[in-house]
Amino acid sequence: MNKKEFGKKGWTPERLESLSGKTYVITGANTGAGFEATKILLSKGAEVFMLNRNAKKSNKAIDDLKAQFGADAKVAFIKMDLAELSSVRNAAEEVIRTVPKIDALICNAAVAQVAKQAFTNDGFESQLGINHYGHFLLVNLLFDKVEETRGRVVVVGSQGYKMGLKTIQFEDMNFDKNYHPNNTYCHSKLAQIMFAYELQHRIKKANKDVKVYVCHPGASKTSLINKDTPLMTRITWSILSASPMVQSAEKGSYPEVMCATEDNLKQQAYYGPTGRMNWGGPVGACKLEPFALDREVAGKLWDVSEKETNCTWSF
Numbered sequence: 001m002n003k004k005e006f007g008k009k010g011w012t013p014e015r016l017e018s019l020s021g022k023t024y025v026i027t028g029a030n031t032g033a034g035f036e037a038t039k040i041l042l043s044k045g046a047e048v049f050m051l052n053r054n055a056k057k058s059n060k061a062i063d064d065l066k067a068q069f070g071a072d073a074k075v076a077f078i079k080m081d082l083a084e085l086s087s088v089r090n091a092a093e094e095v096i097r098t099v100p101k102i103d104a105l106i107c108n109a110a111v112a113q114v115a116k117q118a119f120t121n122d123g124f125e126s127q128l129g130i131n132h133y134g135h136f137l138l139v140n141l142l143f144d145k146v147e148e149t150r151g152r153v154v155v156v157g158s159q160g161y162k163m164g165l166k167t168i169q170f171e172d173m174n175f176d177k178n179y180h181p182n183n184t185y186c187h188s189k190l191a192q193i194m195f196a197y198e199l200q201h202r203i204k205k206a207n208k209d210v211k212v213y214v215c216h217p218g219a220s221k222t223s224l225i226n227k228d229t230p231l232m233t234r235i236t237w238s239i240l241s242a243s244p245m246v247q248s249a250e251k252g253s254y255p256e257v258m259c260a261t262e263d264n265l266k267q268q269a270y271y272g273p274t275g276r277m278n279w280g281g282p283v284g285a286c287k288l289e290p291f292a293l294d295r296e297v298a299g300k301l302w303d304v305s306e307k308e309t310n311c312t313w314s315f
């Protein structure tokens, strides 16, 4: 772990040079950290394709971005609902057809702390289904396109990965017996990052030229805690959000922008704010717990994810 990798202030967008000619695809970018990441990328001249579920919110986001960066700002929206695998497939097809190249695919979208057990269209517990299975399929379908550019995949995790069960609950992936808003969210975020580290291994073995980076936004003021989360969580979060302990959504976006753009980052690393509890502070490498790198669990998760999403990896 090297907290000082990017100097005292940690990584900030001041390090960015022009991103003109670069193309980024980001999920869940109409609000929160994804929206802020889009802003930073556009401000440096990049082209950004947002994969969002809500057309109205997305058009509003595009209007706001064009008001800020000019009518020529290169930002577009492709409809994708991660809670519906057929929608992920359609969106991936559209990306392959219409997006010129992908320098980084940023898996940012998520739902969190869903109060009551809910299911995606394909019958998966909603947090695992949206956060992990949806992105697992998306990365599978867009991998070749990312490889064409020798690009990268960025997975936005959460400190929650180490707060829940600390493993994958293969015997009850839908939490039929022990549903818990936070534990189940944490399970989905652990699944996301275990997939990312396993993908790094497989890429290396197959001699592919794609990098995979994992990050987290710390504690950031976004719309993640919303009407679908338990009342007590909303109350606690609103108190915390009013304190300096919780940082802005803009700062929360730095780790994912860094992972999408910075050269010479490490694999098997976990980037995010390095301050107290990793909630805020300078962005750099954070401690990664060894259970997230357990290859036996990750391999099993990979097999289950391929089966559930009906996709296969060629390597």
Ligand SMILES: NC(=O)c1ccc[n+]([C@@H]2O[C@H](COP(=O)([O-])OP(=O)(O)OC[C@H]3O[C@@H](n4cnc5c(N)ncnc54)[C@H](OP(=O)(O)O)[C@@H]3O)[C@@H](O)[C@H]2O)c1
Binding pocket: 027, 028, 029, 030, 031, 032, 033, 034, 051, 052, 053, 054, 057, 080, 081, 082, 083, 107, 108, 109, 110, 111, 112, 130, 156, 157, 158, 159, 160, 216, 217, 218, 219, 220, 221, 222, 223, 224, 225, 252
């Ligand atoms: N904020 C934090 O403190 C915090 C802490 C740890 C980790 N994170 C992670 O940071 C990332 C960004 O979250 P955020 O805090 O910026 O939350 P946010 O403001 O709620 O943004 C989440 C985005 O995901 C989208 N989304 C949700 N369900 C989707 C679906 N089924 N299909 C497609 N898109 C969907 C949302 O779209 P809608 O607007 O349509 O709902 C929204 O654009 C997430 O991966 C989250 O787990 C955040």
